[in-house]
Structures are given as C-alpha cells and as structure tokens.
Amino acid sequence: xxxxxxxxxxxxxxxxxxxxxxxxxxxxxxxxxxxxxxxxxxxxxxxxxxxxxxxxxxxxxxxxxxxxxxxxxxxxxxxxxxxxxxxxxxxxxxxxxxxxxxxxxxxxxxxxxxxxxxxxxxxxxxxxxxxxxxxxxxxxxxxxxxxxxxxxxxxxxxxxxxxxxxxxxxxxxxxxxxxxxxxxxxxxxxxxxxxxxxxxxxxxxxxxxxxxxxxxxxxxxxxxxxxxxxxxxxxxxxxxxxxxxxxxx
Numbered sequence: 001x002x003x004x005x006x007x008x009x010x011x012x013x014x015x016x017x018x019x020x021x022x023x024x025x026x027x028x029x030x031x032x033x034x035x036x037x038x039x040x041x042x043x044x045x046x047x048x049x050x051x052x053x054x055x056x057x058x059x060x061x062x063x064x065x066x067x068x069x070x071x072x073x074x075x076x077x078x079x080x081x082x083x084x085x086x087x088x089x090x091x092x093x094x095x096x097x098x099x100x101x102x103x104x105x106x107x108x109x110x111x112x113x114x115x116x117x118x119x120x121x122x123x124x125x126x127x128x129x130x131x132x133x134x135x136x137x138x139x140x141x142x143x144x145x146x147x148x149x150x151x152x153x154x155x156x157x158x159x160x161x162x163x164x165x166x167x168x169x170x171x172x173x174x175x176x177x178x179x180x181x182x183x184x185x186x187x188x189x190x191x192x193x194x195x196x197x198x199x200x201x202x203x204x205x206x207x208x209x210x211x212x213x214x215x216x217x218x219x220x221x222x223x224x225x226x227x228x229x230x231x232x233x234x235x236x237x238x239x240x241x242x243x244x245x246x247x248x249x
Contacts, residue, residue, distance in 0.1 A: 029069030103198035111142025118146035188239035
C-alpha cells in the first residue's frame, strides 16, 4: 500500500525491499515483535536501511490505516555504487570530477549542493548510508530536479570509499577551516574527489587523515564559517575555472 511516497505494513515493506525498491527511511514501532518482523529485521540489517524506532503515535500520524507498526519512505531516486559508476566515467574518456558529502544532514543544503554539482558537471555525488540527508521530495525540489540527472552513490564506509578512489588514481581534496592552504593553491585538474563535511562538525577525522590535500576558503570577516552549500559552490567553481583552462570542461 502506498501513500505520498510511502508504504506501510510488514509484508508490503518486505516485498518492496526484496524487489529492489530504495527505502530512504524506515519507521518501526518500538517493541515490535513477531516472526514476520524478524524477517524484516534481517533485511534491515542486510540492506543497511536507515531505521528509527518510534512510538505508535508517530506511525498513526503518517497513516490512519493498519500500518502494523511499519512505515517506509521510498526514495524518489535510485542509488548506485561508486564501484559501478567510476569505470563508466573512465570509459567515456572523462577526467573524474567527484563530490563526497560527509554527513551533510540538512535536506535543503543537500539539494542546493546537488543543483550546483550538476551545473558544474560533477560526475557523481557520494554520501554515507547513515547520517546523510534524506533524498526526499524536498531535496529534489531544492535541487530543481538536478538529482534526477546525476548519480548519487550511497556507501557504507566513506574511508574505504576514499581509499578505493585513491587506488583508482583519484586525488582526494578535503575542505576544512583547519587547513593552512587556500583552495587556489590546489590542483583540481587531476581526477579529483572533493570532500565537504557536515554542518555541525565538518569532515570526519578519519577522512581528513587520509586526504591528499586539505584546503580552505579565505575568510576576512568575523563570521566563523560559511554555509556548507555556499562553501561547496565556491570550491566547485574554482575547480571549474582550472578545468576550463586545462580544456577539461
């Protein structure tokens, strides 16, 4: 059963997962038990589905029907894996231009970043399977539909993803105010993956440690930092400037 991009009921949700539907968010009633739920719980673990355990009142607000303690939001896009996408980029003869968003959790920030990323020709956006903004109708709207036109790769472990990219010849450039290097000193004409961090605490330390370069934006005012969407736009357009000069745009 469907309602506003969501499905509810134990069997319908199990069938959706098994048929390959992308579950953006799953709400499960606290204390739910039973043999059928055990089947669903196994799928939740197998597919690493973002799940919140909530009071029954929350589910009742989502639907007045018999939800059986389960409500799932379907993602409006299908996610991919960077291991599938990267070879396709190289096969096209392109110099990979990737964007990694480490726990960017605000839906509108995510949508705005995706809009800019698609405009500048980013080949894929990479996000973690947990801790990232939901790719829902609000994200699609804020991106003005750009999310339909750019691969979004959900990865379980961003550190391993970055290491895989580095082994594939891609330079990882992280953006952090902790750096002493301005973005204008970085070389974006190589195959590159730009890493942007969360609104709250920036890029995870485990990603900063393995990044090939860490850059920052110049700041002359008293405000501590820029909105992540604005900062990302500034960095992407410096990369575009360099790539135009190198005939890569």
